[in-house]
Amino acid sequence: MHSDILVWFDDARRDLPWRDPEITGWHVLISEIMLQQTPVARVVDPWQEWVRRWPVPSAMAAEPAGEVLRAWGKLGYPRRALRLHDCAKVLAAQHDDRVPDDVDVLLGLPGVGDYTARAVACFAYGQAVPVVDTNVRRVIARAVHGQEQPGNPSRRDLADAEALLPRDDDGAPTAAAPIFSAALMELGALVCTARNPACEQCPIVDRCRWVARGRPSYSGPPRRTQKYEGTxxxxxxxxxxxxxxxxxxxxxxxxxxxxxxxxxxxxxxxxxxxxxxxxxxxxxxxxxxxxxxxxxxxxxxxx
The missing domain is CATH 1.10.10 (Arc Repressor Mutant, subunit A)
Known part of the structure; x- marks a missing residue:
């Protein structure tokens, strides 16, 4: 399963700017905050503008919070912009203008939750930690548990993702673990989508329990949905x-x-x-x- 997904990812991965090996942990943190509940296509241009304007945390910290909010524009959930501004001030004052690479230290920063801390540690610094977003949860629900949808988030999600990390004979995560985390996320975003999944393009379709069961419809508890118009x-x-x-x-x-x-x-x-x-x-x-x-x-x- 690991090798099939990694081979697929090597060929199918999107050329996203925050995947450039030269970018910093700060740039990855900006991307992860922007990508929360926001499609990739809406984030690319604002992200590029932000990293040019605020290449280091101290550059953002020097701006008034209102200017960061103005630059946030239509990305939605503007409290994210305020939290990122608060985070920039802490990074500039307490961390030598650098985003830490340790998950526990990252969790102490303003606006950084469990997902964001793990994503930065994994994607910016190559830490072998599981990263769980909606796409990863959906892939695991289908391939591992044989369910069309994962239902509402639970503590089991992180344990499931950690169990899937590639490991050596001694049980330690291999150097491929952070790449695999990105690959699993990409698989959910491009192939194992919420609607109309392209199972014929999936590198693990022969191992998918949901496909083996005949792709049954979701029958679990009602999933939380959000509306926007008129709210x-x-x-x-x-x-x-x-x-x-x-x-x-x-x-x-x-x-x-x-x-x-x-x-x-x-x-x-x-x-x-x-x-x-x-x-x-x-x-x-x-x-x-x-x-x-x-x-x-x-x-x-x-x-």
Whole structure:
């Protein structure tokens, strides 16, 4: 199984910019934060812009948080941008402007969870640690457990991925382990997709338990799904759009016209943005991106 997947990966792997062997752990960290719940195609251009603009953590740390939010644009889940800015400040101040290579140390950084810590350790530094995303969980569900979908995340996912790492005769992960982790992820992204999997192109189709069972439909507990249209999340995005497009603080009226379908929902969205630190209120009662206008004279932008 290992050799078949690795041979396939050698030929099929995408030429993604963050896979360049010359990039740093900081660049990989940026890519992993951006790729959370965001398709690869939407990340490539912003990632390239960010690594040119902020090649090291201290370059980002020197910017106000609002400017990082503005550069985040339409990537979604903007709290990720704030966490990355906080992380940059810690890396610059406490880690000599370098992203650590140890999973436990990485987990102590702002905004870095278990997946991100393992992904950076694996893909930036070649650590033999399992990396589990949605694609990996789906491949394991089908090939190992014979299920169409993996269901909701559980603690078993990491153990399953770790059990699949290639090992030597003494049971230690081999040098191919980090490459295999990337290959397993790529297999789920390109072949073993959620809808219309291309089983005829799969390098392990002969070993897949789901295929051997006749590709039965998923029958487990309902899977959590997320919608966007009409949600508080969409309302938050519309309000942030106003501030990202403005060169100065704005009056409340400029935010009110950005989301008119439900005033109560708009108020709720604004309150949550303030609570999350994505918007600040200036001394004059105007609204601004965080850190940009604390010492500047308030000037409303209403058009």
């Amino acid at each position: 508080d999340r969409q309302a938050r995005g519309k309000l942030l759009d106003v501030l990202r497009a403005s060169s100065a603080p704005v009056e409340r009226a400029a935010l009110d016209i950005a989301w008119t379908r439900d005033p109560g929902q708009r108020d709720r969205a604004l309150d949550s943005l303030l609570t999350d630190g994505l918007i600040e209120v200036t001394p004059a009662g105007l609204f601004a991106l965080p850190g940009e206008y604390a010492d500047a004279a308030d000037q409303a932008v209403t058009d």
